Amino acid sequence: MYKDIVLPRVLEQVVNCKDELAQFYLMDCIIQVFPDEYHLQTLDVLLGACPQLQPSVDIKTVLSQLMERLSHYAASSAEVLPEFLQVEAFAKLSNAIGRVIEAQPDMPTLGVVTLYSSLLTFTLHVHPDRLDYADQVLGACVRKLSGKGKIEDSKATKQVVALLSAPLEKYNDIMTALKLSNYPRVLEYLDVPTIRVMATVIIQSIMKNGTRISTSDKVEALFELIKGLIKDSDGTSNDKLDEDDFKEEQNSVARLIQMFYNDDPEEMLKIIETVRKHILAGGPKRLPFTVPPLVFCSLKLVRQLQGQEENPFGDDASTTPKKIFQLLNQIIETLSGIPVPELALQLYLQCAEAANDCELEPVAYEFFTQAYILYEEEISDSRAQITCIHLIIGTLQRMHVFGVENRDTLTHKATGYSAKLLKKPDQCRAVYACSHLFWVEDHDNMKDGERVLLCLKRALRIANAAQQMANAARGSTGSVMLFIEILNKYLYFFEKGNPQITVASIQSLIELIMNEMQSDSTTSDPAAEAFLASTMRYVQFQKQKGGAVGEKYEPIKYEPIKA
Amino acid sequence: MVLVLALGDLHIPHRAPDLPAKFKSMLVPGKIQHIICTGNLSIKVSLFLSNSIEVHDYLKTLCPDLHITRGEYDEDTRYPETKTLTIGQFKLGLCHGHQVIPWGDLDSLAMLQRQLDVDILVTGHTHQFTAYKHEGGVVINPGSATGAYSSITYDVNPSFVLMDIDGLRVVVYVYELIDGEVKVDKIDFKKTASIHTAH
Numbered sequence: 001m002y003k004d005i006v007l008p009r010v011l012e013q014v015v016n017c018k019d020e021l022a023q024f025y026l027m028d029c030i031i032q033v034f035p036d037e038y039h040l041q042t043l044d045v046l047l048g049a050c051p052q053l054q055p056s057v058d059i060k061t062v063l064s065q066l067m068e069r070l071s072h073y074a075a076s077s078a079e080v081l082p083e084f085l086q087v088e089a090f091a092k093l094s095n096a097i098g099r100v101i102e103a104q105p106d107m108p109t110l111g112v113v114t115l116y117s118s119l120l121t122f123t124l125h126v127h128p129d130r131l132d133y134a135d136q137v138l139g140a141c142v143r144k145l146s147g148k149g150k151i152e153d154s155k156a157t158k159q160v161v162a163l164l165s166a167p168l169e170k171y172n173d174i175m176t177a178l179k180l181s182n183y184p185r186v187l188e189y190l191d192v193p194t195i196r197v198m199a200t201v202i203i204q205s206i207m208k209n210g211t212r213i214s215t216s217d218k219v220e221a222l223f224e225l226i227k228g229l230i231k232d233s234d235g236t237s238n239d240k241l242d243e244d245d246f247k248e249e250q251n252s253v254a255r256l257i258q259m260f261y262n263d264d265p266e267e268m269l270k271i272i273e274t275v276r277k278h279i280l281a282g283g284p285k286r287l288p289f290t291v292p293p294l295v296f297c298s299l300k301l302v303r304q305l306q307g308q309e310e311n312p313f314g315d316d317a318s319t320t321p322k323k324i325f326q327l328l329n330q331i332i333e334t335l336s337g338i339p340v341p342e343l344a345l346q347l348y349l350q351c352a353e354a355a356n357d358c359e360l361e362p363v364a365y366e367f368f369t370q371a372y373i374l375y376e377e378e379i380s381d382s383r384a385q386i387t388c389i390h391l392i393i394g395t396l397q398r399m400h401v402f403g404v405e406n407r408d409t410l411t412h413k414a415t416g417y418s419a420k421l422l423k424k425p426d427q428c429r430a431v432y433a434c435s436h437l438f439w440v441e442d443h444d445n446m447k448d449g450e451r452v453l454l455c456l457k458r459a460l461r462i463a464n465a466a467q468q469m470a471n472a473a474r475g476s477t478g479s480v481m482l483f484i485e486i487l488n489k490y491l492y493f494f495e496k497g498n499p500q501i502t503v504a505s506i507q508s509l510i511e512l513i514m515n516e517m518q519s520d521s522t523t524s525d526p527a528a529e530a531f532l533a534s535t536m537r538y539v540q541f542q543k544q545k546g547g548a549v550g551e552k553y554e555p556i557k558y559e560p561i562k563a
Numbered sequence: 564m565v566l567v568l569a570l571g572d573l574h575i576p577h578r579a580p581d582l583p584a585k586f587k588s589m590l591v592p593g594k595i596q597h598i599i600c601t602g603n604l605s606i607k608v609s610l611f612l613s614n615s616i617e618v619h620d621y622l623k624t625l626c627p628d629l630h631i632t633r634g635e636y637d638e639d640t641r642y643p644e645t646k647t648l649t650i651g652q653f654k655l656g657l658c659h660g661h662q663v664i665p666w667g668d669l670d671s672l673a674m675l676q677r678q679l680d681v682d683i684l685v686t687g688h689t690h691q692f693t694a695y696k697h698e699g700g701v702v703i704n705p706g707s708a709t710g711a712y713s714s715i716t717y718d719v720n721p722s723f724v725l726m727d728i729d730g731l732r733v734v735v736y737v738y739e740l741i742d743g744e745v746k747v748d749k750i751d752f753k754k755t756a757s758i759h760t761a762h
Contacts, residue, residue, distance in 0.1 A: 390661055391661060394661060484678075488677065492674065541699075
């Protein structure tokens with residue numbers, strides 16, 4: 001009865017009254033008052049009335065309300081969905097919207113987008129598996145927007161963002177959203193800052209859902225979507241963007257790169273190459289953010305391949321660690337001149353270690369060479385030098401792949417750098433760290449007791465020099481600490497069985513320290529005293545262990561400081 | 564009973580996108596009295612609603628008493644190279660560990676422990692969980708909280724450590740994410756009253 005009698009009469013009245021306020025109010029009432037099933041069944045009639053209303057009526061709100069109600073209705077239970085199909089709700093609504101927009105050529109962009117946004121939400125709820133419907137909606141929106149240029153109205157912009165976010169939230173998978181061919185086209189109409197916002201929304205959706213992006217094609221499509229973040233758009237300057245916001249954006253891209261993964265090495269390599277291609281266009285401001293994650297993705301791939309035997313009959317095109325290292329070299333090279341020498345140095349050393357694990361001596365040597373060049377030519381801040389020296393020595397200490405000559409060259413240089421650090425205490429510490437370069441456990445041919453001792457003695461000389469400088473300046477000593485550190489190193493190698501470290505040398509070092517601490521010119525150094533005390537406790541413990549260790553330590557004598 | 568969270572080597576976003584969700588749901592504000600962080604936070608971590616904040620600030624929301632030492636990738640140069648603090652009867656030392664060579668070598672770490680004169684030394688860098696007891700005390704490495712790639716350790720599982728300090732006793736709980744499940748292990752340490760004369 002509603003369909004045949006009530007509604008047509010009511011609508012007739014509404015149309016005839018020709019008062020825009022009344023029309024709006026009455027349409028709204030009809031939609032809110034009558035149940036949704038009625039609306040479904042009377043869609044034709046209801047929608048038919050819309051173009052007949054006064055042009056100034058806010059028809060988009062009316063239609064949006066209707067679609068919203070129907071969306072909720074669809075979401076309320078799966079049983080009602082067939083009804084929607086039966087009355088061809090989607091087709092009717094999209095046609096109606098089309099007609100309304102045509103009837104009002106002056107409708108602002110905001111109106112157009114709001115309508116399509118509501119229709120899209122409706123479609124996602126009612127026909128979640130009909131990607132073609134969703135695509136249609138986006139396509140219709142694109143057509144209506146074409147010829148209008150970039151959207152400038154901020155409310156309209158917000159609506160477009162809502163329009164584009166809806167599929168992301170619904171599908172929980174960016175890949176599905178990417179299947180909508182019109183999706184990128186809608187993006188084109190946004191101004192550059194909003195495209196970047198949208199790109200961040202997309203990345204957040206991926207992170208939240210833990211989506212793995214697994215082929216280079218998908219990576220390509222994704223990067224195309226978020227290209228506003230990857231590189232500068234033509235003709236725009238980035239000056240307006242806040243420094244922190246820029247960092248935040250780039251960090252999202254970096255985290256996104258971590259989500260690219262495929263078990264198959266061939267595909268993974270393609271992904272890496274695709275990413276590289278895109279990030280290269282990013283310029284010096286972006287590379288320090290995007291290069292490191294790509295490097296670590298590549299190193300993970302190397303590790304994956306490490307276990308596998310190299311197929312001697314494999315064709316040249318197959319993925320090998322060597323190939324990846326070549327790529328890595330090129331990737332890290334892009335950082336040169338930015339300048340971020342510390343970062344590049346760290347990355348080179350990471351690659352060197354990976355090459356070591358793959359038994360690729362020349363590759364590892366090449367990475368070390370690059371690292372050393374950076375150290376010599378570009379790292380001048382003293383604090384940075386200390387960190388880099390630690391990394392160089394620490395990495396070199398772990399390398400077993402080098403032959404004697406190569407190892408000697410690299411070690412010699414590292415020791416040289418250590419002795420040239422700015423402050424004497426730092427020099428001393430770096431030099432005694434180098435002693436470990438000459439003594440590597442599990443490799444008997446890499447245990448050179450003499451050179452260990454030479455290093456330690458060199459460290460002692462530096463500590464002495466520091467001592468004298470401090471005495472001359474009548475400053476606090478501080479170098480007693482250094483002597484105690486060196487003593488601990490003596491004990492370390494003594495225990496490991498270095499024949500060059502004798503009890504006598506240890507004893508005389510202890511005496512030296514005692515003299516220093518008791519001498520009148522030195523100010524009391526509680527930290528040094530505590531260190532000495534704990535060192536001597538250690539000696540005591542070792543003696544008490546008995547057996548071979550106890551015997552070793554037995555001859556070492558120590559008298560505690562009398563207060 | 565004082566709870567101390569020890570974690571580090573997150574390497575976000577260079578080597579890992581985020582803290583594992585299961586860890587985030589376990590680490591809630593108000594439960595922990597101190598946080599010590601070995602370094603290499605790098606930069607950002609996400610909260611549940613995809614807002615991202617600095618890792619530093621995230622840790623502060625868990626507990627305001629936060630101590631961090633500098634890792635080689637940390638951009639914040641205000642972090643010190645080493646730090647010592649006293650919690651209850653225990654003296655703790657914190658250091659990222661890339662400065663102690665050979666990396667991961669327990670004897671060299673014990674030397675640092677003697678130098679800092681601490682009962683418990685917490686270091687990182689190797690991304691490998693270890694808890695090593697010797698006559699001078701305990702050396703703990705909480706591993707990498709995100710399971711980040713390491714040139715030193717293969718197959719890193721995300722892990723962190725919670726220490727329960729009670730009088731002269733500390734129980735070290737290690738939480739490791741293995742194949743999607745959080746596994747817990749614990750180790751007990753008792754401190755003997757010191758015999759050496761105080762200065």
